[in-house]
Amino acid sequence: MPQEFKKQYKEILEKYILRQTEHNLYEGQNISRQLIQKNISPEEVISIHKASLEEIMSDLPEEVWHSFDLLIEVMVRYGLALKEHQTLIQKQQNIKMEMELAANVQQTLLKTKVPNLVDLDIGMISVPAKEMNGDYTHFLHDSTHVGIAVADVIGKGIPAALCMSMIKYGMDSLDGAETNPVIVLDVINRIVEKSVSDSMFISMFYGKYDTSKSEFTYASAGHEPPLFYCSESSSFSELQAKGLLLGVIPNVKYEQHSIALKKGDFVVMMTDGVTECRSKEGFIEQQTIMDIIENVKDQCAQEMVEYVFHKLEELQDFEQRDDFTLVIFKKV
Amino acid sequence: MPQEFKKQYKEILEKYILRQTEHNLYEGQNISRQLIQKNISPEEVISIHKASLEEIMSDLPEEVWHSFDLLIEVMVRYGLALKEHQTLIQKQQNIKMEMELAANVQQTLLKTKVPNLVDLDIGMISVPAKEMNGDYTHFLHDSTHVGIAVADVIGKGIPAALCMSMIKYGMDSLDGAETNPVIVLDVINRIVEKSVSDSMFISMFYGKYDTSKSEFTYASAGHEPPLFYCSESSSFSELQAKGLLLGVIPNVKYEQHSIALKKGDFVVMMTDGVTECRSKEGFIEQQTIMDIIENVKDQCAQEMVEYVFHKLEELQDFEQRDDFTLVIFKKV
Amino acid sequence: MNLRSSVDIISEWDIVAARQLGRNEAKDVGFGTVDQARITTAISELARNIYLYAEKGNIEIKQISEGNLKGLLVIASDKGPGIADVRKAMEDGYTTSGGLGAGLPGVKRLMDDFKIETVVDEGTVITATKWMR
Amino acid sequence: MNLRSSVDIISEWDIVAARQLGRNEAKDVGFGTVDQARITTAISELARNIYLYAEKGNIEIKQISEGNLKGLLVIASDKGPGIADVRKAMEDGYTTSGGLGAGLPGVKRLMDDFKIETVVDEGTVITATKWMR
Ligand SMILES: [Mn+2]
Ligand SMILES: [Mn+2]
Numbered sequence: 001m002p003q004e005f006k007k008q009y010k011e012i013l014e015k016y017i018l019r020q021t022e023h024n025l026y027e028g029q030n031i032s033r034q035l036i037q038k039n040i041s042p043e044e045v046i047s048i049h050k051a052s053l054e055e056i057m058s059d060l061p062e063e064v065w066h067s068f069d070l071l072i073e074v075m076v077r078y079g080l081a082l083k084e085h086q087t088l089i090q091k092q093q094n095i096k097m098e099m100e101l102a103a104n105v106q107q108t109l110l111k112t113k114v115p116n117l118v119d120l121d122i123g124m125i126s127v128p129a130k131e132m133n134g135d136y137t138h139f140l141h142d143s144t145h146v147g148i149a150v151a152d153v154i155g156k157g158i159p160a161a162l163c164m165s166m167i168k169y170g171m172d173s174l175d176g177a178e179t180n181p182v183i184v185l186d187v188i189n190r191i192v193e194k195s196v197s198d199s200m201f202i203s204m205f206y207g208k209y210d211t212s213k214s215e216f217t218y219a220s221a222g223h224e225p226p227l228f229y230c231s232e233s234s235s236f237s238e239l240q241a242k243g244l245l246l247g248v249i250p251n252v253k254y255e256q257h258s259i260a261l262k263k264g265d266f267v268v269m270m271t272d273g274v275t276e277c278r279s280k281e282g283f284i285e286q287q288t289i290m291d292i293i294e295n296v297k298d299q300c301a302q303e304m305v306e307y308v309f310h311k312l313e314e315l316q317d318f319e320q321r322d323d324f325t326l327v328i329f330k331k332v
Numbered sequence: 333m334p335q336e337f338k339k340q341y342k343e344i345l346e347k348y349i350l351r352q353t354e355h356n357l358y359e360g361q362n363i364s365r366q367l368i369q370k371n372i373s374p375e376e377v378i379s380i381h382k383a384s385l386e387e388i389m390s391d392l393p394e395e396v397w398h399s400f401d402l403l404i405e406v407m408v409r410y411g412l413a414l415k416e417h418q419t420l421i422q423k424q425q426n427i428k429m430e431m432e433l434a435a436n437v438q439q440t441l442l443k444t445k446v447p448n449l450v451d452l453d454i455g456m457i458s459v460p461a462k463e464m465n466g467d468y469t470h471f472l473h474d475s476t477h478v479g480i481a482v483a484d485v486i487g488k489g490i491p492a493a494l495c496m497s498m499i500k501y502g503m504d505s506l507d508g509a510e511t512n513p514v515i516v517l518d519v520i521n522r523i524v525e526k527s528v529s530d531s532m533f534i535s536m537f538y539g540k541y542d543t544s545k546s547e548f549t550y551a552s553a554g555h556e557p558p559l560f561y562c563s564e565s566s567s568f569s570e571l572q573a574k575g576l577l578l579g580v581i582p583n584v585k586y587e588q589h590s591i592a593l594k595k596g597d598f599v600v601m602m603t604d605g606v607t608e609c610r611s612k613e614g615f616i617e618q619q620t621i622m623d624i625i626e627n628v629k630d631q632c633a634q635e636m637v638e639y640v641f642h643k644l645e646e647l648q649d650f651e652q653r654d655d656f657t658l659v660i661f662k663k664v
Numbered sequence: 665m666n667l668r669s670s671v672d673i674i675s676e677w678d679i680v681a682a683r684q685l686g687r688n689e690a691k692d693v694g695f696g697t698v699d700q701a702r703i704t705t706a707i708s709e710l711a712r713n714i715y716l717y718a719e720k721g722n723i724e725i726k727q728i729s730e731g732n733l734k735g736l737l738v739i740a741s742d743k744g745p746g747i748a749d750v751r752k753a754m755e756d757g758y759t760t761s762g763g764l765g766a767g768l769p770g771v772k773r774l775m776d777d778f779k780i781e782t783v784v785d786e787g788t789v790i791t792a793t794k795w796m797r
Numbered sequence: 798m799n800l801r802s803s804v805d806i807i808s809e810w811d812i813v814a815a816r817q818l819g820r821n822e823a824k825d826v827g828f829g830t831v832d833q834a835r836i837t838t839a840i841s842e843l844a845r846n847i848y849l850y851a852e853k854g855n856i857e858i859k860q861i862s863e864g865n866l867k868g869l870l871v872i873a874s875d876k877g878p879g880i881a882d883v884r885k886a887m888e889d890g891y892t893t894s895g896g897l898g899a900g901l902p903g904v905k906r907l908m909d910d911f912k913i914e915t916v917v918d919e920g921t922v923i924t925a926t927k928w929m930r
């Protein structure tokens with residue numbers, strides 16, 4: 001196989017030795033691309049070079065040819081490294097396929113349906129940093145209540161994804177959308193504490209909207225506080241609620257708070273993948289995030305979350321470092 | 333940095349041009365190892381070679397030096413491929429670490445305790461083919477019953493591992509060890525059918541041993557049939573039970589059967605990773621597996637399963653192709 | 665400094681012209697043979713990308729300095745289709761141009777600094793710098 | 798065929814002797830320069846492994862043929878500690894000898910057939926064959 005390239009290479013070499021034009025070097029570059037694609041190893045390239053030069057300048061002293069033999073000897077190891085690379089690329093592609101399949105399985109397992117309500121507009125986006133998502137969002141829904149869980153495993157990738165499945169089955173065991181946030185956190189905390197090793201922690205926010213009272217009740221297990229936008233005063237505030245991360249100790253007393261939502265008010269729930277976005281100049285300020293959200297406050301909730309994601313993606317130069325989840329509950 | 337090697341390389345080249353000994357080539361090989369370790373790219377090696385030769389044989393015609401410039405041009409791409417390799421090795425190591433962490437998380441999540449009974453000796457081994465296990469074993473236990481689930485997701489690796497967590501939470505939702513095998517399979521089947529995409533199937537065997545009657549009751553969802561060893565007749569037979577794989581359709585009628593266990597009798601439950609072991613000569617015969625088990629039938633159940641695993645590992649030349657799970661219930 | 669410091673890329677011949685310009689400037693700055701070959705390969709790859717995917721574009725080359733440091737700046741710009749998924753285009757082994765170590769990740773490796781600005785349906789500007797060590 | 802078809806590996810000098818023997822035999826079979834260098838590198842690596850990890854061992858080299866096919870067989874044997882985890886030793890990038898493409902996976906790549914038999918505390922026999930294309 002290297003022999004097919006011998007003739008081509010010799011021609012280029014012959015021309016280049018005669019006239020050192022850029023065009024001849026460009027041809028050298030092109031043949032190089034082909035050589036690599038055909039798995040011609042570097043020691044073979046040296047051998048082709050030597051043979052070509054022997055034919056073009058047969059009267060060179062013996063020593064020159066010997067020098068090439070040493071170069072071939074040295075290049076054998078470079079050829080080996082390159083072959084190792086090809087194996088690794090193959091392996092990498094297999095892993096990639098497995099990851100994609102796993103991400104699909106995860107999506108099917110953890111799928112949640114965004115409820116449709118008359119007086120509440122809901123938007124949701126969750127984008128993993130790697131193939132698999134270590135953020136988790138889950139909706140519960142009955143005729144008068146919507147429950148929303150937003151959780152984040154400390155860590156990313158496969159280990160985090162495995163943990164997430166646990167929360168899902170915990171949520172499935174709950175009685176329904178009416179359950180109070182502190183109860184939900186208590187149940188999930190006990191499950192997590194029992195099943196997960198000491199080094200794995202999960203932060204979780206749980207909110208419940210009651211249509212009959214236009215009231216949003218919430219509790220937090222060490223999770224990023226949501227932002228509340230008050231339409232009347234056109235201002236943002238944080239919804240604070242103290243509470244330990246899930247999985248640390250079995251008995252935790254969580255705080256529960258409520259606010260009334262008026263027309264145009266909205267709650268922005270998120271994971272730290274949103275607040276800890278970094279641009280080249282450092283962390284992005286909370287004010288920047290608020291400004292971005294306020295820009296689109298009159299659009300529908302789904303358009304809002306998507307706009308915020310794309311804006312922040314741009315600000316961080318398309319390098320997403322953490323799973324990104326954003327949910328908006330907007331009273332209409 | 334390449335300059336440190338220039339002097340060394342020139343010396344070797346000088347000696348080799350003078351006398352073409354194997355010892356000089358060996359030195360060339362050794363410097364090659366160092367060059368690679370110091371990330372000297374192949375185009376730099378050519379450049380070092382050219383510079384050395386220029387010093388040793390300064391009176392060579394101009395054309396020779398031009399020829400090296402073309403070779404450098406050609407080698408630049410080989411250097412790039414090598415740099416890509418270094419990145420990939422780093423990535424590969426990160427993935428390896430993530431997989432190991434994930435395997436740990438999985439083990440913690442899916443851990444099951446082998447029950448301790450007076451009249452039943454239990455042995456269990458489950459070894460994944462890759463980092464993560466797509467086989468699953470779970471014990472339920474009360475004062476008079478032991479339930480045992482052995483399941484296998486069609487597929488291996490991370491996607492299979494994610495599915496497995498589903499079975500675990502399904503099992504957790506069961507009432508206890510008294511539940512009948514057909515009920516267990518029915519519950520799990522509904523969960524799997526609901527949560528998993530159409531292309532994912534799971535085979536599962538469920539057995540329940542009742543201490544008060546010395547009776548083993550079982551049902552199967554398309555799973556590898558267990559072997560029953562009758563001590564009286566010193567013979568093996570298969571415990572057949574018809575039933576569709578989990579996750580195909582929501583309503584499946586599973587068959588339930590019972591056998592009495594007498595002293596010295598034992599039941600061998602397994603996944604297809606045991607029966608589909610391959611040696612160079614093809615699949616290993618069921619008779620071979622039975623012979624291996626019978627060899628150690630008087631040892632304790634845990635020793636039995638470990639012996640079988642090591643024997644089969646040897647027979648397949650240490651290349652484990654599928655997750656391997658083996659559980660023995662021996663009446664004592 | 666060279667007068668003609670920019671080459672329009674319309675035909676394959678312009679790839680060679682851009683290479684020639686880059687090599688001359690690199691030689692002029694004082695880069696050695698190996699670095700000249702690397703810079704030229706990077707320019708070649710950028711020009712080839714324009715020729716293959718954007719049809720029309722431009723390669724600009726500037727000698728630069730920062731304190732005592734001298735270097736070469738390469739700007740490849742086109743009004744082509746843009747790159748929809750930058751993350752993917754920068755991943756190793758996923759170049760459509762095929763082969764190991766090729767494509768944009770290759771250019772990034774050959775140079776010291778590398779920046780990419782792209783808008784779908786508007787075009788792409790890639791800026792790459794090589795400093796003399 | 799060469800009379801002295803085997804070399805004991807005790808000192809580093811014996812690595813060179815094994816290489817010399819391998820290269821002579823490879824030349825005799827009719828292998829080209831590149832394949833000679835590859836076979837010699839494989840022998841070098843096997844001999845070095847013996848020297849570093851087993852202290853004492855032997856490299857045997859045989860010319861072989863199968864029908865019209867001619868080839869070279871290399872047998873590296875030692876009574877060293879053996880290899881506890883063959884799977885790991887054959888994994889890329891996990892050689893203790895360091896460096897890319899080195900170690901046993903490298904030997905396997907340089908040759909056409911490769912077989913390893915090893916017992917912990919008893920020793921290792923590695924058989925590798927290269928056929929002439
Ligand atoms: Mn996380
Ligand atoms: Mn996070």
Ligand SMILES: [Mn+2]
Nearest residue numbers: 466485486487
């Ligand atoms: Mn499986």
Ligand SMILES: [Mn+2]
Nearest residue numbers: 484604605654
């Ligand atoms: Mn299996």
